[in-house]
Amino acid sequence: MKDQLVALLHQALQSWAQTESITLPESLEVQIERGRGSEHGDYASNVAMRLAKPAQRSPRDLATQLCAHLPAHPQVERVEVAGPGFINFFITQDAANAVVAEIHQHGEHYGRSQAGAGERVMLEFVSANPTGPLHVGHGRGAAFGAALGNVLAAAGYDVHREYYVNDAGRQMHILTLSVLVRYLEHRGEPMPFPVNGYRGDYIHHIARDLEAEHGDRYRLSAADLCQDLPADENAGGDKERYIDALIQRARHLLGESAYQTILSAAVNAITTDIAEDLAAFGVHYERWFSERALVDTGAVEQAVERLLSAGAIYEDNGALWFRSSDYGDDKDRVVRRADGQMTYFASDIAYHLDKFERGFQRIIDVFGADHHGYMARVRASLEAFGYDISRLEFRLVQFAILYRGHERLPMSTRSGEFVTLRELREEVGNDAARFFYVMRRPEQHLDFDLELAKSRSNDNPVYYIQYAHARVCSVLAQMAERGIRHDNNNGLKHISQLDADHEQSLLAQLGRYPEVIQAAAVGHEPHQLAQYLRELAGAFHTYYNAHTFLVDEAALRDARLSLIIATRQVIANGLGILGVSAPESM
């Protein structure tokens, strides 16, 4: 409908410009939005006001003239000029009523479109390092990314979701060492735990699994391992130097093959845990992209060489630096350290290069807000390769702060004591978690109240929406109990009987759904859908309270039932995109 009105306005503009011999400005964009109240029409456009200045007319006069040039449209009841120069469209009752039939016809496909025209979009999200379980911060990225992927797919984009696994580099060694130290501890070779090691319980679990499979096979003398090492931080030394030295020693004592076995066991255990966690959360990927594979195939090396031969890299103090400051970054960045190790940034370059080479028309990276510093350098690298960086978009997701009622939950990220995503899911359930994570715009810090998420009241938007769905199911169950049958064709035939205010506003909400999907997809803002569903559920609850559906008169009853079944369908469709279930009873 919206698109059709835009087309009408374009025609009117052409026709008007021709009779007035005026050339329309190239940049003129015809905007149409939903009117707020009935007095402002169903749709409104501000073109006249935007065009007034270049055309040197008063906005109202211009609006009036444009109206005169508007072609008739069967679904447009009337057009009015109002306020400072708005053109308000009132659509016919039949057009408004038609959404019910449309919803029944398309079912779970209602709201889907081809607006994206099959454009290939690569969506990377979460990509947490496999050094421990996902925590509640990752949960937001997961819920956001998954919802965004779904809404893009619904709008006709060809979405490819990817999780980039940082399974190479120094953090993996620290992880391996952490497991080894716990393992030795369990086998009677205790030693001080490195300050920089990973302390979580999951490290113990991985060590136990290692013991179960290999027994004493990797047992080393703690004394040998610790002999002549530099001091750790708690002994007045440098924790980074200490742990690096410890890693070297362990590698040497164990031998490369044994060391790699432990490393692989640790990485696999954690990656598997993350994948299972996400799958249980309803978050799925087309591909898990391994950094290690990128390193092993030489892709990282090649990417750096390409930049080198392009003159975008120089050497200083034994390290290789990428001239990112030539491309808008604050400073140049190291891609290969003086000790010969590639930095993570080097892998990131290779990964993004790979994304571009795979031919995605649009690439979206969903990052936590703490990664915002990466945007400039990643962009810089792709610009250095000559790619059109407007294809790459970063979406920063702010943190979620957990509350239990008014009490803020502590969330120290480093030292081990954090709330995992799994714990959150177990406490509040997947539905509440998925919805709460995406109900705010991603730039907004999220106050996540656990008590609210669990509460079964109208305070809780998840239950409020799900309840609307369940209520429709309940009405139908009641109907069956009374031995009434719903004749949908009869309902659609008499849909014009739905002329009560509550019915009209519900119809208007239902008609808005495809526009919401499109807006949420184009703006990459799934929260718009969450907001919409709350409004839709509200319109339904109001209607429910004001009218009885199971009336004696068959025509009216069938029409009302057709309407609420359509409502149920739209709620189910919308919740599905957000990854929230639509229960039949509550």
Next chain:
RNA sequence: GCCCCGGUAGCUCAGCCGGAUAGAGCGAUCGCCUCCUAAGCGAUAGGUCGCAGGUUCGAAUCCUGCCCGGGGCACCA
């Protein structure tokens, strides 16, 4: 110091690619169950849109400066 995000009703937030009287939920107050689930509905009260300038016919929305809150600024990941 530099960079990113936020500052809208008592609370949590929509609105922000300029438009009509700034919206919603919660909380507060007052109402609604012999009736399809009250996990619901209605009504009332509640606002210098952080502050100050600027652009514009028109600014919560765009620009500049400042204030407050969060985050980021490594040969860390």
